[in-house]
Amino acid sequence: MNPQPAPAYPNAHPNARIDQVLSALRTAEPPAGLEQRIAARLAQAAQARTQSASSHSAPSYASVILTLSSSKGKDPCSSFAPAKFYSAAALTVIIALTTLTILHRRNAPTTAQTITNAQSNPIAQSQSAAASLNSPELQSRHNAPATNPALAAEAIPHPPSPSAQDPSTQDPDAIALAETLAPSRPAPPMPVTAQEKLIQAATRPGQPIQLAELDLARAPHLHAAAQAREHASIESYVKSLLAPFAVADALQPTTFSQPQEAPTSAPAEPASNPSSN
Amino acid sequence: MASSSHWERGWDVAFVSAETTSETDLTALVQTYSALLFRVAHSILRNRAESEDVVQDVFLRVLEHEKKLPDIRDLRVWLVRITWNLAIDRRRRIRPDQLDEPFAESLVARTAAADQALSDTRQITATLREIERLPKPERHVLLLSAIDELSITEISTILHRSESAVRALLFRARTRLRERLEKGTSA
Numbered sequence: 001m002n003p004q005p006a007p008a009y010p011n012a013h014p015n016a017r018i019d020q021v022l023s024a025l026r027t028a029e030p031p032a033g034l035e036q037r038i039a040a041r042l043a044q045a046a047q048a049r050t051q052s053a054s055s056h057s058a059p060s061y062a063s064v065i066l067t068l069s070s071s072k073g074k075d076p077c078s079s080f081a082p083a084k085f086y087s088a089a090a091l092t093v094i095i096a097l098t099t100l101t102i103l104h105r106r107n108a109p110t111t112a113q114t115i116t117n118a119q120s121n122p123i124a125q126s127q128s129a130a131a132s133l134n135s136p137e138l139q140s141r142h143n144a145p146a147t148n149p150a151l152a153a154e155a156i157p158h159p160p161s162p163s164a165q166d167p168s169t170q171d172p173d174a175i176a177l178a179e180t181l182a183p184s185r186p187a188p189p190m191p192v193t194a195q196e197k198l199i200q201a202a203t204r205p206g207q208p209i210q211l212a213e214l215d216l217a218r219a220p221h222l223h224a225a226a227q228a229r230e231h232a233s234i235e236s237y238v239k240s241l242l243a244p245f246a247v248a249d250a251l252q253p254t255t256f257s258q259p260q261e262a263p264t265s266a267p268a269e270p271a272s273n274p275s276s277n
Numbered sequence: 278m279a280s281s282s283h284w285e286r287g288w289d290v291a292f293v294s295a296e297t298t299s300e301t302d303l304t305a306l307v308q309t310y311s312a313l314l315f316r317v318a319h320s321i322l323r324n325r326a327e328s329e330d331v332v333q334d335v336f337l338r339v340l341e342h343e344k345k346l347p348d349i350r351d352l353r354v355w356l357v358r359i360t361w362n363l364a365i366d367r368r369r370r371i372r373p374d375q376l377d378e379p380f381a382e383s384l385v386a387r388t389a390a391a392d393q394a395l396s397d398t399r400q401i402t403a404t405l406r407e408i409e410r411l412p413k414p415e416r417h418v419l420l421l422s423a424i425d426e427l428s429i430t431e432i433s434t435i436l437h438r439s440e441s442a443v444r445a446l447l448f449r450a451r452t453r454l455r456e457r458l459e460k461g462t463s464a
Contacts, residue, residue: 014404014454014455014458014459015451015455017400017401017404017458018404018451018454018455018458020384020401020404021384021401021404021405021408022419022422022423023423024380024383024384025316025319025320025323025420025423025424026316026423026424026425028315028316028319028320028325029312030311030312030315030316030329030332031325031329034311034312034315034329034332035307035308035311037329037333038307038311038332038333038336039307041333041336041337042333042336042337042340045337045340046340
């Protein structure tokens with residue numbers, strides 16, 4: 001007890017007594033060593049937490065109390081040794097987890113970063129496209145012979161299956177650009193029906209001369225040949241028409257030669273000219 | 278790997294600095310507010326040992342709610358309110374006479390004569406008893422106003438009342454207490 005030496009107020013005025021009491025409450029000083037005792041009490045609580053709970057926050061409490069107590073000259077280090085051990089172990093585990101996370105992030109390229117670079121920088125975009133074109137997949141695609149339909153079909157890139165590749169890890173712009181710059185491939189034969197084949201034949205006459213006439217360099221020769229062929233066809237047609245007459249003429253040559261020859265019995269012309277008379 | 282080590286180093290420093298801040302915070306709290314909290318508890322309990330126990334309990338509460346400390350707007354008022362409530366709870370569990378008489382004896386001058394000291398002790402005890410008989414809002418305002426460190430604004434925050442209400446309660450408390458003491462003296 002640290003009693004406050006207050007003056008006596010024998011039969012004092014009530015206000016004086018009230019002020020005396022309130023002044024005594026106002027000037028009450030904390031006992032010596034209050035902070036150390038608080039630190040010891042907190043140390044007990046922290047130690048109990050460290051032993052009972054497995055949380056990582058208890059060591060910080062212990063270190064707080066350790067600091068508080070050591071500032072007053074006490075040495076509670078022996079009681080806080082387990083707490084410091086747990087704190088160091090927790091710190092080591094957290095650092096290890098952080099390192100693993102960073103290494104994982106470094107090995108896996110981020111899609112967002114590639115997209116951002118491609119959209120913001122055209123040079124980077126072209127480089128990215130070039131890199132995509134130089135990729136082993138596209139190289140094998142270029143080296144595949146286009147004449148072999150089977151190999152060409154193998155060389156045609158198939159869209160990545162969702163189970164094989166994660167779409168989020170690929171650059172969609174690079175894929176689209178590579179698909180755009182890929183060499184053209186002949187379309188596979190259409191599975192048409194007989195009716196469709198007839199329609200194709202009707203819409204495509206397939207006359208070689210008509211198609212070749214489109215070439216101006218070869219047009220005169222082809223045109224002359226066509227005229228000769230047409231003239232020959234006409235002659236053959238006319239001969240075929242005149243063939244029966246030729247046979248009949250061969251069998252009855254006079255019948256047909258008589259009108260053509262000069263008349264044998266022509267009327268006699270007057271011998272004398274009447275005008276000469 | 279250079280950036281990785283740099284990041285780890287920064288994280289490490291952040292962790293250590295947070296721990297150091299926590300230590301500093303709690304150490305500063307104990308060193309700054311222990312005396313104030315002791316006086317707050319002592320105004321209710323009027324016993325030094327009981328008041329010290331209350332202060333220790335307060336800091337144990339702080340330890341339990343350490344993560345919430347940054348969210349507290351006024352830490353000083355928060356600590357005083359915890360101390361106030363814990364002291365009131367403790368006061369309910371003990372007989373006030375056991376605490377008031379030793380406190381009243383401590384206020385009497387040691388050089389006074391025995392009969393005079395006895396008379397003064399009775400008057401101070403009567404004053405404390407009349408304080409306890411005051412209505413609870415008036416008693417609380419009167420006891421908190423005895424602590425110089427607390428302003429009217431802080432008292433209003435602790436008691437969840439307006440400043441004008443606190444001033445009115447304080448005036449009524451002193452008036453009522455004076456009247457009762459005058460009646461007791463005249464009787």
